Amino acid sequence: MSLIEITEVKKRFGDNEVLKGINIDVAPGEVVAIIGRSGSGKSTLLRCINGLEAIDEGSISVAGAQLLPDELHLKALRLKVGMIFQQFNLFPHLTAGRNVMLSQMVVKKTPKAQAEAMAKTMLERVGLGHKFDAYPDQLSGGQQQRVAIARALAMQPIALLCDEITSALDPELVSEVLAVVKELAGEGMTLMMVTHEMRFARDVCSRVVFMHQGRVHEIGPPEEVFANPKTPELQQFLGVTH
Amino acid sequence: MSLIEITEVKKRFGDNEVLKGINIDVAPGEVVAIIGRSGSGKSTLLRCINGLEAIDEGSISVAGAQLLPDELHLKALRLKVGMIFQQFNLFPHLTAGRNVMLSQMVVKKTPKAQAEAMAKTMLERVGLGHKFDAYPDQLSGGQQQRVAIARALAMQPIALLCDEITSALDPELVSEVLAVVKELAGEGMTLMMVTHEMRFARDVCSRVVFMHQGRVHEIGPPEEVFANPKTPELQQFLGVTH
Amino acid sequence: MNYAFDYGWLLVYWPVLVKGIAITLELTLVGGALGVALGIACAWARALGPGWLRPFVAAYVELIRNTPFLIQLFFIFFGLPALGVRMGELEAANLAMVINLGAYGCEIIRAGIQATPNGQFEAGASLGMSRLQTFWHVVLIPALQRIWPALSSQIVIVMLGSAAVSQIAAEDLTFAANFIQSRTFRAFESYFVATLIYLVLAIALRQALRGLGWTLFPKRTAR
């Protein structure tokens, strides 16, 4: 049974059809990498799955529940699916610990002590237990991104969406974030991630989706997709990147 | 005879001595690459040569004229030495053509028609003749940097200083800028460039300067410096980079 | 309500209103143009000018921004003659508006200048331009573009504030309203009409300034 079912999803911005009928099923525990040129619709797809953009046609369901664009359904969805952004988007006025605690207390009404314990656990898990009281601007980019991951994990989602989460990082900081993601993958978390780190995609992912002009152009296990690209577009894309 | 003579130059920012006695002579037509770790003083050196920073000790002379920190001498110097920056620094409110024309008209009082003709020539030379009327934000990073080069060239300098001019560019755009620089080198322009493109330095430069902690740590032709680094610092630096 | 509104006076007094509108517009245009020019000069002096000039400009700006326009107007019109500087009420009104907008404009434009990336100054310098040339050709236009909305609002505020010049007998729109009501005792009607005209003028002025912005700054600036 699939955890995330994306069926014939279309999305337009004005006249610009950005997603032209996307079909992907993601099984529980799968780690899916989404690759493709700039503008091919990767971010838009993730944002649709998280309900940050409303879809025009098709359907998306997560753990059997249909995605509907009203506040109540959206909230239920977002409790199941966490999202991590390229720009971290930590709340600058709160410490790392408070960042992780906030949504538990506000959304789930978790008592403070419990939220704090959870925040401690999650920050430990991303290797930042000692940074509980640091403000975001006192952390490096890599540390900020790890706090963002801890923040998403604290909501105990059944899947995580990651949109180029290492692209805003200096090269030497990329690996610390990827290590955390790798660990999550190892622990069985379902992940959909847009990434430019081909090597990481090859090592960690169970499937790779190559998007091109708003469509899923190729899809398959990484060995196949990378070693044996079928379409000229993917060949060119991989050629340029490597 | 040297075109640029740098003698025992020292530069402090507060307590931080950034240049600790630099000696370099650059002959006409030479292409000098400056390499080194972040913070080793490479940018500061170039900025001192262009008079953007005043030096504390030592002397710099260009084409026989001493660098003195008053407006008149600085202007004379800057007519001889052009500078290109990592961040392009095009004037956003002017078209590419106007960017190239401005300083000729304002500084040299070149008549408009003549400045325009020169701008056309220089933009052609960097392969952007057709972008005369485009504004900077309509150009890619590589194109913007080439306009910046054209702008510097239009002042007909006898030497160009380039500070990591490809570092802010997406990888696919680096080569178009380097091609222009290579051509300039081939035409006999004197160049001093801070760069991280080791391969380019090896192929194009006549000499390589390795800076370390505010000093010239090694200097020599690229074959020697790259193939045969003498100091452990350079060995480590090259090891890290390659 | 037992009050009968009567706009019959419009038939008789419309020339007074028209003249009032003309003078309010004239004051706004002259005050706006010269005030922005003064603002630019002061902003330059405060942000980039010689050190000895800065405290003087700062004092001027603080003095103007922290006292009411009306009091400034009275000093220029009634006070300066004591020093042998006498001018008509229109000149005095214009001068007061220029000085007023100059001070506010200075602070707004200065913020725009200070938001200029340092690279722009350095690029200008490395091309051999003097500091003043760099300011004039490189820094100013993008700086103005950055703060144009704020500057536009300030110009509209100054236009509405010009209502005070009626106190020194400058025959602007508020003067017209007061004049008409002093003759007809139809205060509501004349103030109501004047208010509507001010609203139209303010909206039109804001649109005009937006249009001016589009022509002056055809291109978006980076940052």
Added chain:
Amino acid sequence: MNEFTTWDILRNLLLAARWTVLLSLVSFIGGGLVGAALLFARIGKGRIGPTFVKAYVELFQGTPLLMQLFLAFFGLGLFGVDVPAWLAAGVALILWSAAFLTEIWRGCVESIARGQWEASSSLGMGYLQQMRHVILPQALRIAVPPTVGFSVQVVKGTALTSIIGFVELSKAGTIVTNATFEPFTVYGLVALIYFCLCWPLSRSSQILERKLNVAHRNH
């Protein structure tokens, strides 16, 4: 005729300045509350709220405060509503300040990066929760300097309440001038008192702004 000593002049002006201060406080605090309500209507979803607030702002920022005061006091009187002067002055000043404060604060809220909205909604927060816990705490910080700066305009704006019979600082200045024929002394003192009221406000606004910029640079 001239029974006023300089001390009398100053004393009367200072007594009148109490009204200036009181009116400023009322209009600033009241304007802040109304402005906050309008802010929610302005940036909320829906059609009517934003349109209404836009029109409101256009009206109050597009007409002279003098006329607003006049129409509030006498206009309502015409319709048989007997508003006392202090109420009319308070209401007009409050509505006027609210129009400006709403716009100032809207700018602050809109300057909060989109990512903050997106991150908080992807964590499951609702609109009010986002506002309360994520957006407003950040917007409030950057809103402090321009808000304090605007309070200077409020202090000066109270001068216009003389049209509806308020004897505050400016009006007292005119009255005393009429009784003494000493415009320079009187207006000089009036200007001085205004300066003493306003300058600390502008100054603290500037200092706050500088602090904030420094804080921002650390981000």
Added chain:
Amino acid sequence: DALATVEANKVIRIAVPQDFPPFGTVGADMEPKGYDVDMARLIADKLGVKLELVPVTSANRIPYLQTNKVDLVISSLGKNAEREKVIDFTTAYAPFFNGVFGPADVAVTDAAGLAGKTVGVTRGAVEDLELTKIAPADTTIKRYEDNNGTISAFLSGQVELIATGNVVAAAILERNPPKKPEIKFLIKNSPCYIGLNKNEPALRAKVDEIIAGAKKDGALDAIAQKWLGAKLPADI
């Protein structure tokens, strides 16, 4: 019926000026005083009700009346046909001699002599209405917001001449300014009236009766003596 209301409430609200000496000004205690103020007191006394003084300016005195915030306006109002369409006037309660004043070296003897001259006046005052009627077309009339503006304009030389009440000119002279306003010619003896809302015949009759009584028993003469330094002229 305004009179009935006044009598029922035992209080009458009267608008008086506070920027027009000697008709209305303030003392060092900021309390209103002057001819108009005493007139208001007199009326309240005769009506046997409490007096509530409402200080007004030339810009807002009529709206105060029209919105029933006051019952009477005693604010040296002049009468003309246009104004009579909007409010009612009682009989005259005060004389107002106004004239054109200027420094000795300006030679003007009559209205025709104002040609090409600049004259300052207080907007909406009696003399504004009269001067506007009689001045030649090329006279520049500058209308200031209040009396203070007019006087300041004269003293600072912004206008050559001013048209104002003789008592006002006297007040200026008293301060011994560098520029002494001398009388050039009298415009008109235009008395002041008390204004009240239309359709209040009872109140109007009552006030008229009080004024007539005060003229007879010398109360008005006393006020005139106190503030204008002369008895009421015969024609009032």
